[in-house]
Amino acid sequence: TxxxxxxxxxxxxxxxxxxxxxxxxxxxxxxxxxxxxxxxxxxEGDQESNxxxxxxxxxxxxxxxxxxxxxxxxxxxxxxxxxxSQFGGEGHPPSSPTEAKSAHALLSLTRSTLQEIKRELKELGEQQETTKAMLEQLVTKTADQLQEQLEELRAMVESAGQEQAEGQAACPICSTDTSMQVGQLLQRYEKLQELVDSFMSRQAVGKVVRQLPGRSQQDEELLKRIQATVVQVQGDYEKLSSVTGNLLDDRHQKQKDIE
Structure with missing residues (x-):
């Protein structure tokens, strides 16, 4: 060729x-x-040559x-x-205008579908960014709330210590049980303080390790532990306050009887 x-x-x-x-x-x-x-x-004249x-x-x-x-x-x-290569394997172009229109319609549908998929992927990415920003704000707000609750619990523990001292003066026999409850409250408060400190430190480096797999789940578990400890400490404080209040009432009643 x-x-x-x-x-x-x-x-x-x-x-x-x-x-x-x-x-x-x-x-x-x-x-x-x-x-x-x-x-x-x-x-001229050479016929054989011609x-x-x-x-x-x-x-x-x-x-x-x-x-x-x-x-x-x-x-x-x-x-x-x-x-x-153009028509997908048979090697023959469409034999009729109907087949040509069908092939063109299929090609247009494919292009439209690809464009729709690209648009949906773009929207999904934007939604993920928005959700991530909202989650970060929620976590920061939750951390601030936990810190406030921690400050309140610190004041509650200090108040419980003062009430325990007054209870010991009113009822020395009951002071042992009250001391144990105050000790448990202090231990749980210290545990809660450690959890909150750990959570706050993780938040401080959150932007650096944001893409680490499983980090969101770990933060969620840590928040649940902190919240459970807060509820437990608050329950212990209420019990301790009730016992201390009863002791103080008994002391006042005895003072009235003596008078």
């Missing part, structure tokens, strides 16, 4: 050159020298026709290959 193309190119070049020479001869009315060259190519030249030309024409046929076959093969 390459050789045939090369030969066709050479023949085209020769034809172009010959055409230019003929044009020059017509322009100059073919002077004597050019006519002699033409006579040498086709001698017949040989014609036979050669006919042979070349037949060869060119064969090459053209081969090129046409190669062209059809290439067209079939392009059709197979």
């Amino acid at each position: 390459v050789e045939a193309l090369r030969q066709i190119g050479q023949l085209g070049s020769l034809y172009t050159a010959l055409k230019e020479q003929v044009a020059q001869l017509e322009a100059t009315k073919s002077d004597h020298t050019e006519l002699e060259k033409l006579r040498q190519l086709f001698p 017949a040989s030249v014609l036979a050669d030309l006919q042979s070349q024409v037949s060869s060119l026709q064969g090459l053209a046929s081969d090129l046409q076959g190669e062209k059809e093969k290439v067209s079939q290959g392009l059709g197979a």
Whole structure:
């Protein structure tokens, strides 16, 4: 195929050159020298030579026709290959306008679906960013609330200590039970302080390790532990306050009886 193309190119070049020479001869009315060259190519009266030249030309024409046929076959093969790559395997374009419209509609639907998927992915990413920002604000607010509750519990523990001292003066026998309750309250307060400190330190480095897997779940578990401890400490304080209040009431009643 390459050789045939090369030969066709050479023949085209020769034809172009010959055409230019003929044009020059017509322009100059073919002077004597050019006519002699033409006579040498086709001698007058030499019928055998002319017949040989014609036979050669006919042979070349037949060869060119064969090459053209081969090129046409190669062209059809290439067209079939392009059709197979474009229409998905059969190698033939749509045989009717209906099939062509169906293929075009399917292509349009595919493009529309891809655009819709891209749009939904973009919206999902924006929603994730918004949710992440809201979660960070919620965690920060929760941490602040826990810190406030911790301060309140500190004041409650100090008040419980003072009430325990007063209870010991009123009822030395009951002071042991009260001391144990105050001790438990202090231990739970210290545990709560450690949990809150741990949570606050995690919040301080949250922006650095935000993408670590499982961090959100760990923060949620830590918050639940802190909240449970807060509830437990508040319950213990209420019990302790009730016992201390009863002791103080007993002391006041005894003082009245003595008076």
